[in-house]
Amino acid sequence: MNSNLESLYKIAHKPTRTIIGLMSGTSLDGLDVALCEISGSGEETEVKLIEFKTVEYSEDIKTEIRSVFAKQTIEFQKLVLLNQWIGVLHADMILKCLHQWGISSEKVDLIASHGQTVFHAPKILHQQEKFPNATLQIGDGDHIAVNTGIITLSDFRQKHLAAGGEGAPLAVYGDYFLFSKKGENRIMLNIGGIANFTYLPESSDAEEVFVTDTGTGNTLIDAFTKLVFPKKSYDKDAAIAKDGIVNQELLTSLKSNSFFQKPFPKTTGPELFSVDFVTNAQKNTSMLNISINDLLATLTRFSAETIAEAINSTINNTNYLVENFTIYLSGGGTHNPLLVKWLKELLPCHFLKTDDLGISGDAKEAILFAILANETVCGGNSDFGTRKGIPSVSMGKISFPN
Numbered sequence: 001m002n003s004n005l006e007s008l009y010k011i012a013h014k015p016t017r018t019i020i021g022l023m024s025g026t027s028l029d030g031l032d033v034a035l036c037e038i039s040g041s042g043e044e045t046e047v048k049l050i051e052f053k054t055v056e057y058s059e060d061i062k063t064e065i066r067s068v069f070a071k072q073t074i075e076f077q078k079l080v081l082l083n084q085w086i087g088v089l090h091a092d093m094i095l096k097c098l099h100q101w102g103i104s105s106e107k108v109d110l111i112a113s114h115g116q117t118v119f120h121a122p123k124i125l126h127q128q129e130k131f132p133n134a135t136l137q138i139g140d141g142d143h144i145a146v147n148t149g150i151i152t153l154s155d156f157r158q159k160h161l162a163a164g165g166e167g168a169p170l171a172v173y174g175d176y177f178l179f180s181k182k183g184e185n186r187i188m189l190n191i192g193g194i195a196n197f198t199y200l201p202e203s204s205d206a207e208e209v210f211v212t213d214t215g216t217g218n219t220l221i222d223a224f225t226k227l228v229f230p231k232k233s234y235d236k237d238a239a240i241a242k243d244g245i246v247n248q249e250l251l252t253s254l255k256s257n258s259f260f261q262k263p264f265p266k267t268t269g270p271e272l273f274s275v276d277f278v279t280n281a282q283k284n285t286s287m288l289n290i291s292i293n294d295l296l297a298t299l300t301r302f303s304a305e306t307i308a309e310a311i312n313s314t315i316n317n318t319n320y321l322v323e324n325f326t327i328y329l330s331g332g333g334t335h336n337p338l339l340v341k342w343l344k345e346l347l348p349c350h351f352l353k354t355d356d357l358g359i360s361g362d363a364k365e366a367i368l369f370a371i372l373a374n375e376t377v378c379g380g381n382s383d384f385g386t387r388k389g390i391p392s393v394s395m396g397k398i399s400f401p402n
């Protein structure tokens with residue numbers, strides 16, 4: 001047997017695996033690095049978060065990624081260069097984290113790398129009959145494996161697409177394994193650049209589980225904060241939006257986009273929820289001169305209402321009542337007090353954080369990719385039935401260091 005496969009075989013048989021989960025989301029704030037100890041698989045998965053760090057991206061990295069990010073037209077050579085560059089950068093960031101934590105790379109069994117999404121194109125966005133759902137994450141896995149000396153799983157979303165999904169949201173698998181609890185109705189709501197939620201009914205039946213994106217989370221709030229205040233990357237503690245008044249006419253125009261009429265489950269990204277998207281709505285309602293306070297208040301309300309309406313309408317189609325659910329919040333939007341206040345007003349549920357279940361909301365997505373790698377190496381027996389958007393497949397391409 002090839003010695004690489006032998007190593008992988010041994011890892012699969014260990015009672016506990018040390019796996020680094022990596023996530024760099026749509027906010028482009030940095031790379032989340034979660035060092036986890038994982039035992040079991042599927043519904044028996046147990047995770048201990050040993051270390052966590054968000055390695056902030058330098059302005060140079062942000063500028064380079066933004067030059068191709070969610071854009072219809074780019075310099076093609078740049079995309080090719082970035083694919084390798086990000087792989088090498090991520091490897092370097094991992095090695096620095098391990099050094100800081102005093103952990104040798106030999107102690108790490110696997111890396112699970114999400115990569116950087118540069119374009120998400122489900123059919124509902126691109127609308128071209130002959131082309132299937134598509135998405136692209138860059139930051140080559142072979143470069144991470146060779147540069148760290150650690151077996152790396154990457155590019156998780158392609159298998160999901162190949163098996164009939166939209167390549168997202170993948171959170172549902174880890175959410176179900178870690179958080180589904182018989183006798184409790186739970187919603188795991190992640191408010192990142194884009195918001196999504198996993199619905200975990202009290203039956204704990206994998207075939208009833210459901211996941212969808214809802215639309216924008218922080219991405220539009222961040223974009224307009226940066227546009228008007230180039231030194232700020234987001235509206236910290238909703239300080240700007242809090243002094244504004246929601247503009248109902250603009251809000252109605254934003255909500256009239258056909259994305260919100262499409263059936264669930266569905267996925268989206270900053271390709272749709274962009275500065276142009278808002279500017280067009282402003283033009284249509286003659287609101288181009290609205291104050292930044294009112295604009296951010298309206299965009300924050302837009303996120304809150306579309307998240308609440310997605311949750312209400314999907315639960316109304318089930319045997320359960322929305323008031324019997326607990327919502328567990330995670331993602332950066334959890335730190336936005338105005339967004340959370342409005343969500344609490346709009347949804348008659350009990351609100352907690354994933355931290356209350358022992359998993360840090362800021363680390364959750366990186367941990368979820370570590371769980372996906374764990375499943376590919378030593379699990380893969382869970383059956384999610386025929387529910388749309390949750391194919392029962394193992395995900396991630398395996399890169400060996402030598």
Ligand SMILES: Nc1ncnc2c1ncn2[C@@H]1O[C@H](COP(=O)(O)OP(=O)(O)OP(=O)(O)O)[C@@H](O)[C@H]1O
Pocket residue numbers: 024025026027028029191192193194195218219221222233234235236237238331332333335336337365
């Ligand atoms: N104190 C705060 N006040 C308001 N907003 C905050 C605060 N802290 C974080 N945020 C928001 O959270 C964002 C970062 O969220 P997160 O790291 O979950 O996004 P992401 O992982 O890049 O997104 P995605 O999950 O869509 O890929 C920031 O850009 C900001 O909008």
Ligand SMILES: CC(=O)N[C@H]1[C@@H]2OC[C@@H](O2)[C@@H](O)[C@@H]1O[C@H](C)C(=O)O
Pocket residue numbers: 025026117120135167168169170171172192193194195196213267268269365
């Ligand atoms: C294509 C892509 O990168 N999508 C992300 C993004 O960020 C949030 C939302 O949009 C979600 O669908 C997804 O990430 C999480 C981790 C997921 O797949 O569950």
